[in-house]
Amino acid sequence: MALILLTNDDGIFAPGINAIREELERIGGHEVWAVAPDRERSASGHAITMYRPLFPIKVAIAGAQSPCYSVTGTPADSAKLAIEALLPRRPDLVISGINRGANLGTDIFYSGTCAAALEGPILGIPAIASSLDSWESRDYSLAARFTAELAFKVLAEGLPAGTLLNVNIPARPADQVAGVRITRMGERLYKDQWDKRTDPRGRTYYWLAGELMEMDNGPDTDVVAVAHGYISVTPVQLDLTRYDQMQRLAGWDLQP
Numbered sequence: 001m002a003l004i005l006l007t008n009d010d011g012i013f014a015p016g017i018n019a020i021r022e023e024l025e026r027i028g029g030h031e032v033w034a035v036a037p038d039r040e041r042s043a044s045g046h047a048i049t050m051y052r053p054l055f056p057i058k059v060a061i062a063g064a065q066s067p068c069y070s071v072t073g074t075p076a077d078s079a080k081l082a083i084e085a086l087l088p089r090r091p092d093l094v095i096s097g098i099n100r101g102a103n104l105g106t107d108i109f110y111s112g113t114c115a116a117a118l119e120g121p122i123l124g125i126p127a128i129a130s131s132l133d134s135w136e137s138r139d140y141s142l143a144a145r146f147t148a149e150l151a152f153k154v155l156a157e158g159l160p161a162g163t164l165l166n167v168n169i170p171a172r173p174a175d176q177v178a179g180v181r182i183t184r185m186g187e188r189l190y191k192d193q194w195d196k197r198t199d200p201r202g203r204t205y206y207w208l209a210g211e212l213m214e215m216d217n218g219p220d221t222d223v224v225a226v227a228h229g230y231i232s233v234t235p236v237q238l239d240l241t242r243y244d245q246m247q248r249l250a251g252w253d254l255q256p
Ligand SMILES: [Mn+2]
Pocket: 009, 010, 041, 042, 043, 099, 100, 113
């Protein structure tokens, strides 16, 4: 029986992780464990905790048939601890999400959802990062259904080593979704606005309030697919090496 680890960066009580857990429990035929941060840790990237202990706490979630644990750490901590110490055996698949808000293009580098998912391929396990393109919607039903179906495809077909599927689902009813597109990572930049303020003791502080910039993204990118109402699936690889530049840099004749 396949063992699936669910994790996220919105916390163990977030609606997204519980929607995918409920969908997997409804389908049945596999074992599910949910291990996630004890609170929201969005945009915490791939940070791990080294100088404090991590406490996993078994939590009671109404109706849950699978073990659910909160962890006093980051998303990557939760996935790592689950895979290497908490689960009864190595999971066959890691699913991170379903995140509240899209993780498109360059968001991957800040995303706790993607970081937690990447613990899968880092440790040799296939993974899916799944995000709903909405901050407001509480309807994770289509996202849960699609993510579960994709999970069974990955379990049946496998993924090459070091591979993550980054999935983004538009927040619309299933009959208004245009289809599914296999995409490449687009660009998503924020016009960072640093709100400069003064605290009660007269000290200056800044508060980041970035606004999404319109980028000229190609039609084959995740950003454009989701904007046009498609579910986007991007195969992402761990190896960030720019192979085509290795020979050129070697020609720089760098000396120690
Ligand atoms: Mn999040």
